[in-house]
Amino acid sequence: MSDAERIVIVGASLTGARAAEGARDAGFEGEILLIGDEPELPYERPPLSKDYLQGKRDDLSWVHEESFYADNRVELRTSTFVSGIDPSARTVLIEGSDPEPYDRLLLATGAEPRRIDIPGADLDGVHYLRTVADSAKLRDLFGEGARVVVVGAGWIGSEVAASAREKGCEVTVVEPQEVPLEKVLGTEIGAVYRDVHLEHGVDFKGGTGVEAFLGDGKVEKVRTTAGEVEADLVVVGIGVVPRTGLAEMAGLGLNNGVPVDAGLRTEAEGIYAAGDIANQFHAFYGERIRVEHWANARRQGFAAGRSMAGAEVVYDDLPYFYSDQYDVGMEYVGYATDWDEVVIRGDKEAREFIAFWLKDGRIQAGMNVNIWDVSDTIGELIKSGEPVDLAALADPETELATLAD
Ligand SMILES: Cc1cc2nc3c(=O)[nH]c(=O)nc-3n(C[C@H](O)[C@H](O)[C@H](O)COP(=O)(O)OP(=O)(O)OC[C@H]3O[C@@H](n4cnc5c(N)ncnc54)[C@H](O)[C@@H]3O)c2cc1C
Structure with missing residues (x-):
């Protein structure tokens, strides 16, 4: 992509802000415009249900310090709602402003809570x-x-x-x-x-x-x-739905989000999608998956930025997420929608264990609970695609890493 060209990113949250970083990382020297409708600098959401919600902190986890945007010549426009896309003119539409031209456009509009449809749903409270x-x-x-x-x-x-x-x-x-x-x-x-x-x-x-x-x-x-x-x-809290309104307006086909290939490209020339909104063909799984988690937004957003800048990108990171509830922290790696066995390693009652979900003797996903620094090894076990010895897997005395060999 030529440096005279312009990248526009719609959605100034984790995916969008990381995409701007990714484009610069890949050497893109042209203009980058990052537009979002929230008033804050791009921030991370996980604390919003944890320590921020508990009042244990008042600050937000910014994706980047404020200086990042000026230092990297990223024009950040907050409190700005993008109302449409014109793919033939290659512009995005903003009410009350002139259309903004793009050469590459990233849809990083994320997801929103699924609304409940029962009597009283509109009541205050x-x-x-x-x-x-x-x-x-x-x-x-x-x-x-x-x-x-x-x-x-x-x-x-x-x-x-x-x-x-x-x-x-x-x-x-x-x-x-x-x-x-x-x-x-x-x-x-x-x-x-x-x-x-x-x-x-x-x-x-x-x-x-x-x-x-x-x-x-x-x-x-x-x-x-x-x-x-x-x-x-x-x-x-009954799940989220991807914010696909703009994609639909742009005439993109939808399938549980916006379908993209391994390089985060949609079917429309010059338009990309990443993060909660994107339903990506995942090279490792050989199928489409849409991931609604922090690590995916972080890494896939970055990858999309690189891809828009012209780098060769095949995004095939395993899904990863974490959760903290009371004194129980966990990390989950992989993707298991159906399994024939769950193997536990460690002490479930004491809440210090790793659970593995297996199909045909192969690990699909693993979750470490109050045990740390193992998720990379679990990822390697999954990526090896090899059947594992179940007794060794369940035995905390057997080094996990040896099972990946
Ligand atoms: C409370 C909470 C806690 C979470 N905790 C965890 C956790 O512990 N672990 C984990 O792995 N994941 C967690 N997640 C999920 C994680 O935060 C999301 O996967 C991540 O935010 C997705 O990033 P995104 O940038 O793709 O989308 P979003 O964060 O949804 O951002 C999309 C942005 O685009 C803006 N936008 C949308 N449409 C337009 C438009 N037309 N014009 C302008 N702007 C627009 C939105 O307002 C928003 O700012 C949590 C999510 C929430 C809500």
């Missing part, structure tokens, strides 16, 4: 969590004795429940599956998280649906399939 503004509002409301009902026990719901307990709230979690995180972790490991929450005083209602939010203007109760629960506020 029904909240979602995505932005720092959402988190700041919730942390003001989380106080000693506040009755908080969390709908959904995925990662966000589970972390919000833990943070609300840390702030002294009375917390009920309502989840249609029997245990938290059942879809990702299965029932055995999900039960570890259920027990952690129960021990910390959460009223976990598994196998329970939510039927309605009740109240006069403001939520007062949640009607569930197991009866009514009093609520001062509700936090809904």
